[in-house]
Amino acid sequence: MFDEVISFIKNINPERNFIPLHEPVFSGNEKKYLNECIDSGYVSSVGAYVTAFEEAIAAYTGAKRAVVVVNGTQALHLACVVAGVGKEDEVITQPLTFIATANAISYTGAACIFVDVDKDTMGMSPESLKLFLETNAVIRDGKCFNKTTNKQIKACIPMHTFGHPLRIDEIATICKQYHITLIEDAAESIGSTYKGKATGRFGLMGTLSFNGNKIITSGGGGAIITDDDAVADLAKHLSTQAKIPHTWEYAHDHIGYNYRMPNLNAALALAQLENLDSFIEKKRALAIIYKTFFEKKGFNFVSEPEHAFSNYWLHAIILKDRTERDAFLNESNANGVMTRPIWNLMNKAPMFAQCQCTNLDNAQWLEDRVVNIPSSVTYKENESN
Template sequence: MDFKETIQFIQEKFKSKDFIPLHNPIFEGNERKYVMDTLDSTFVSSVGRYVDRAEEMISQISQTQRAIAVVNGTAGIQVALRLVGVNPGDEVLTQALTFVATANAIQYNGAQPVFLDVDYDTMGLSPRAVSEFLEEFGERRETGTFNRKTGKRIAACIPMHTFGFPVHLDELMKLCRDWNIPLIEDAAESLGSEYRGKPTGSFGKVGVFSFNGNKIVTSGGGGMIVTQEEEIGILGKHLTTTAKVPHAYEYFHDQMGYNFRMPNLNAALLCAQLEQLSYFLDRKRRLAAEYSTFFESQGIIFRKELENTKANYWLMCVELGSLEDRNFFLEKTNGKKVMTRPIWQLMYRLPMYDHCQRDAQTNAEFLEQRIVNIPSSVTQEYQLVNSK
């Protein structure tokens, strides 16, 4: 297979034989109006009405009690870990098949990741892998769950909804309850995705979204922490705004905080993007359906949502037959200016994480050799005509 038909299909779909990016943002709503409003108001930094409005919008979209706007998703995970009680020297269960930010945020807290396998169907953290690890290494104590091999406390579990496909949350949540391990959803890629009719990010003790420039909605840079627990939300807002105690003029900070506030300028862009979220989701699902039909005709697996889930199809992907097929596909598509990218290298292949405890990674290594992301922007024929 030379993938000529695939390249032609994508070029026709995006109406271009020039460079076709992986995921291009669309600014066809109130973005310019809201950003100019912040400039006119002079409130462009971390105080302004768009920050409050963005938090309210995300709280409604994610069906959570509180949302805290932050500078990016990585910072959000870093703070989320602290909010659930992760301390230096602790361990956090997560997946090796993820973007590096997940592991980095753990290490920023002085903790260490333990890498467990993913499920083949979700490409996200496997409940079976977590269960097998805890049965072999877990030890329940009055002060929490500990790793018998290392003696360290297992202070949290972070599944990541890979490319917007929800993990098997029911099983993971039950395991975390049984072992008294807080669950944090790395929902950076899954805004708009659902599991059994509920939004991702709303299941864990804390959830975190990202609004980087390539996400389904963007604020240029930015993220959001969400939670169902009011006290966690209040503490999260306090910590991310330098832990400053409110006062008319005094500067008193009652603990180590972070200057992780989202600027009002970015929040204005985010509000305009969030107004179009349902539109983006609908158009991306149409593109996914067309991709699915096309790749089925080519004998190539196109990754689709599972029963009882709804994926946002942030980055769409295909599964090739082998590492050689994957590399050939990458070479041919990129050679024709159609941007495609392999899934991430597994975290334990990186020098700063090669010492971390891990399991066999059977599914993760299989997927690492076969999964490729393909152009996933809303295509031109579906773009919204700006009538506002």
């Protein structure tokens, strides 16, 4: 049924029996920086590459500060802690996301509230967020409370799906109106911008991921970016077990976390960041190739939304229904082309089944239809036609 599609994808990736969804590319200074790191003896969470990578991430995104940590999930958790999210609080997020978003909220003891997404961005819908708050929220003493649960709605965490920016400026305006802290889950969207501004920079904090399958990787790693020095200082302090700096004393003033990125990972990540723009250029070129092909064949290829510049981390197509989606997944994977469906909605997971939700028609529609296709930057441009 999908022979022509599978053949086309294989032709972009010649001489390979198995085509992965996404694989890292190490073509720059990775080995050089790793060797320098090993030679220095500083391979753990103290070392020159940690500082260098933090400064480079801040400069690349335009943020004032960056704090690097062990992975994107812990970046989200730490951001929630710094924002004051705790037990008995609530955090608004989207159901169509990788589970790390909901898990990180849960680590604080807070409960998730799920609002719908937009079909064109696959990210949180400003209309759904606004409708939920108009119906359920009340402001008391400059704080937002849920009229149904009487709990404070402390934060909102939208996620930029597959690197495509959502309408984050509208979300930011709504959050400000309702005194809700905005934390962006930009784990998939480093290098993406919305109306010329980097994702992750529209709220108090943004979080990034450098997992092995991301557009740049440190094996494992994440970061918090912010324009607030006090926020950055607290995040950095908490990530190092909240140890008060001293030559020999072990004194701690908060419940802290062992979340600091090791120097080895930072060395790898810094070399990767140097090639990020070229990776994005290749991904955007591949997007054009895919879009041209799939539109000719009557498929809906997911393109960057209006006002957005996307890194196209993972390419995606939209099938006509779940039956066609499953048929494509079965046939492509059986023929050595790795494809994956978009995530199951978070509100369907047993640990989040009791969470408050809005109407989730768009999220359900996308869950039934969206499939990711091979998205590595190693494709052969001259083999694409």
